[in-house]
Amino acid sequence: MPDITVYTVPGCADCEAVKQLMNSKGAAFTEKNVREDAAALAEMQVRAGVRIAPVTVIGGQVFSGYFNDQRPGILAALAGNP
Template sequence: MAPDITVYTVPGCADCEAVKRLLKGKGAAFTEKNVREDPAALAEMQARAGVRIAPVTVIGEQVFSGYFDDQRPGLLAALEAAQ
């Protein structure tokens, strides 16, 4: 069974869009949470990742944060392991 995937984003974020493109390209279903418009999502992101800056990607129990280029290797490995 595929792990739950959540992407915490803010509008106009190029790295957020890149994470979503990668996941869509791999056929991975995910839930997007806009932390700018949803204070509960911001609190959830901070609790899970310990950061205040999007994007944050959660795949199962794994948490990835930072620029897309920093997240990409981990995201690909996590998606590969989930198949």
């Protein structure tokens, strides 16, 4: 399983949905709160080119935007499909 990082902010429904999907698939991930961690925000901006969470990084693949937009890519990445 590749390294997985989920960049989040508190109170974000899409962030919670990404985390729930990861948990339902048994995928271990590191959560980084970009509201409280300036270094994580800067890291997210470099990796994804966006300033808005959630951002999901699975291996070298980066997914951003609403949960429903990220979901197909996340599922494919978790299944080992590029």
